[in-house]
Amino acid sequence: MLSLPLLLIVWQALAMVFANRLFPSPIAVVEQMGTLALEGRLLSDLGKTLLRAGAAFAIAMVLGTALGLVVGRRPRVDRLFSAWLVVGLNLPAIVVAIVLYIWLGLTELALVSAVVVNKLPLVIVTIREGVRSFAPEYEELARALRFDSWRRFRLIFWPQLLPFVLAAARTGLSLIWKIVLVFEVLGSDGGVGYRVSLMFQFFDVAGILAYTASFILVVLAFEYGVLGPLERRALRWRTAPA
16 A cells, blocks of 8 residues: 555655656646546547557457467477467567558557467467366366366366466566557557657657556556456465365
């Protein structure tokens, strides 16, 4: 509870020591946020960025989880495509964005596709490691009880895989937010990254920090309001009394 207020106090103190328009105080940034919100630009840009990030996140998680299950369960497939995953994990995001912008133009499809391509290998690798960690005795139990495919997945595989899915989701979100902003700077018709790039040209630090703070507030709200409770609910069986 004291972490963020302490940050604001330190920020305010530094702004008073280094009084300059290029180092605005938290109060000035909040005022700028209010002005941008009243003008309608802040919510519009936030909405565009969140829509792009949400679409890329959903596609990457669904596709990455499916491919991770296949790679983890099929050693031959894993050996065949392991080099692809290494390349995907180390391919610079900026290169992917530029190439897709050249191929597809400055479109929403190019931006979302670039984010998915950068996020997908991380999800596949995380899910693959989760599948590899499955306890074989549980599979033997499923066979002994003659579970069908759906019950085996729901009762045996999914509880063991869920922590890895949540880990992929959390790391993926932190990566996607950043990549979307960078790609919006490179080329888009709106969004937080696009607006920040415009403000950079005019050295509008207060505006840049206003957009940044607004975006961070959204991320924190999602982390502590959605992802955190979902994780505690999904994993409560671990701490449940015997």
